Amino acid sequence: MPQFAQRIGRAQPSAIMQVAEKAKRLKAEGRDIINFSIGVPNFLPGDHIYAAARESLAHDSGQYGSNRGSDALLEAFLAHLEKIGLTGYTVANLASGIGAKQVIYNLAEALLDEGDTIAFAVPYWTSYRDIAAIVNAKVDLLPCPAAQDYKLTPQQLEAALEKKPRVFLFNNPSNPTGMVYGREEIAALADVLVRYPDTWIITDDIYHAMVFDELGYHNFAHARPELRDRLIFVDSLSKTYGMPGWRVGLMAGPESVAKAIATLNSNHITSIPEVVQAAAVAAMAGPQDVPAAKRREFQAKRDQVMDVMDAIPGVVCPRPQGAFYAFPDVSVAFGRVHGPSGLAIADDLTFCSVLLETKGVACVPGSAFGEPRAVRISYTCPTPQLAPGLQRFAEFFAELN
Numbered sequence: 376m377p378q379f380a381q382r383i384g385r386a387q388p389s390a391i392m393q394v395a396e397k398a399k400r401l402k403a404e405g406r407d408i409i410n411f412s413i414g415v416p417n418f419l420p421g422d423h424i425y426a427a428a429r430e431s432l433a434h435d436s437g438q439y440g441s442n443r444g445s446d447a448l449l450e451a452f453l454a455h456l457e458k459i460g461l462t463g464y465t466v467a468n469l470a471s472g473i474g475a476k477q478v479i480y481n482l483a484e485a486l487l488d489e490g491d492t493i494a495f496a497v498p499y500w501t502s503y504r505d506i507a508a509i510v511n512a513k514v515d516l517l518p519c520p521a522a523q524d525y526k527l528t529p530q531q532l533e534a535a536l537e538k539k540p541r542v543f544l545f546n547n548p549s550n551p552t553g554m555v556y557g558r559e560e561i562a563a564l565a566d567v568l569v570r571y572p573d574t575w576i577i578t579d580d581i582y583h584a585m586v587f588d589e590l591g592y593h594n595f596a597h598a599r600p601e602l603r604d605r606l607i608f609v610d611s612l613s614k615t616y617g618m619p620g621w622r623v624g625l626m627a628g629p630e631s632v633a634k635a636i637a638t639l640n641s642n643h644i645t646s647i648p649e650v651v652q653a654a655a656v657a658a659m660a661g662p663q664d665v666p667a668a669k670r671r672e673f674q675a676k677r678d679q680v681m682d683v684m685d686a687i688p689g690v691v692c693p694r695p696q697g698a699f700y701a702f703p704d705v706s707v708a709f710g711r712v713h714g715p716s717g718l719a720i721a722d723d724l725t726f727c728s729v730l731l732e733t734k735g736v737a738c739v740p741g742s743a744f745g746e747p748r749a750v751r752i753s754y755t756c757p758t759p760q761l762a763p764g765l766q767r768f769a770e771f772f773a774e775l776n
């Protein structure tokens with residue numbers, strides 16, 4: 376039997392998908408399951424987006440497209456960037472990919488040699504760790520527990536940058552915590568970043584349209600425009616426009632980086648399909664009422680989630696201000712037994728599996744995000760399911776001995 380490359384031994388299947396699969400299986404067996412596990416926005420794109428896709432089909436060229444993205448796609452992204460105050464770019468600064476995940480993967484290929492370090496906060500989005508492992512980079516994990524609202528401090532950033540990582544990867548709003556950095560917090564971190572010119576900065580801000588409480592979205596490039604020379608902003612249509620399956624990711628950064636991404640694309644994906652690009656243009660250039668309505672809906676759902684979390688003794692849940700996740704620290708349950716079932720809860724993994732078995736509620740163990748004291752609740756389920764799901768979550772705690 377021929378050998379695999381070592382690389383594949385370092386890649387892990389997604390822990391989130393494993394929970395989602397189990398929830399799906401129980402549902403297929405007839406169980407009443409409420410799924411808080413998968414991070415999908417759970418709405419479909421606006422009609423104008425489907426209309427643009429149909430129109431594109433009617434005039435299909437059937438050809439390969441540009442490695443960087445069509446002119447129309449890049450122009451639409453440029454205008455979209457300007458709306459969030461990221462100005463001064465041209466299409467030469469932009470590139471696209473099959474979802475933000477592939478864009479980030481490409482960035483890792485382009486910026487990290489084997490053994491280079493990439494630094495990021497914990498909790499982190501699961502794929503950061505796995506992508507780093509696949510390209511054989513070292514990771515410097517910067518712990519940001521619930522006690523510090525899951526947010527990175529300027530002091531932590533300074534200590535990390537002193538070690539000269541090749542890349543600092545930042546995610547705002549955050550998956551899994553829903554935390555959003557305010558204007559002053561971003562400015563304080565940006566002040567540190569300017570002092571370390573040898574580190575690339577990637578801001579994975581794909582949830583930037585889902586910020587609540589009038590907090591606004593802020594990027595290091597707003598605070599210190601000089602950082603643009605080494606800052607790469609990553610965006611995606613997946614969450615903002617209800618298009619995770621359409622697979623459109625985008626980046627804006629230095630021309631040299633955009634060119635490197637196009638070169639990598641030319642050697643694997645070639646291009647995003649023409650019909651998808653047409654739909655993406657319509658999403659960014661068309662009416663923004665669907666994302667705006669969803670932001671209001673998610674903010675109301677966040678309030679519902681927090682009312683329940685705040686009322687459970689011992690559970691600590693920093694208040695999310697964006698995306699559609701809450702990340703309660705549930706470690707108060709560890710070492711206890713679920714009375715009615717007699718099942719013991721040792722850690723986040725058994726917490727999630729006992730909760731799913733006994734209450735039919737699926738959450739993702741925090742260890743998938745590097746924080747084993749917590750679990751992730753994704754609250755985009757259909758509205759009628761949210762209150763009963765939360766009620767079962769609270770009942771579960773009340774039943775612990």
Ligand SMILES: Cc1ncc(COP(=O)(O)O)c(C=O)c1O
Binds near residue numbers: 473611619624
């Ligand atoms: C923080 C973060 N970055 C990137 C992605 C990937 O998004 P896409 O669907 O565009 O690949 C996700 C998806 O869950 C995410 O949560």
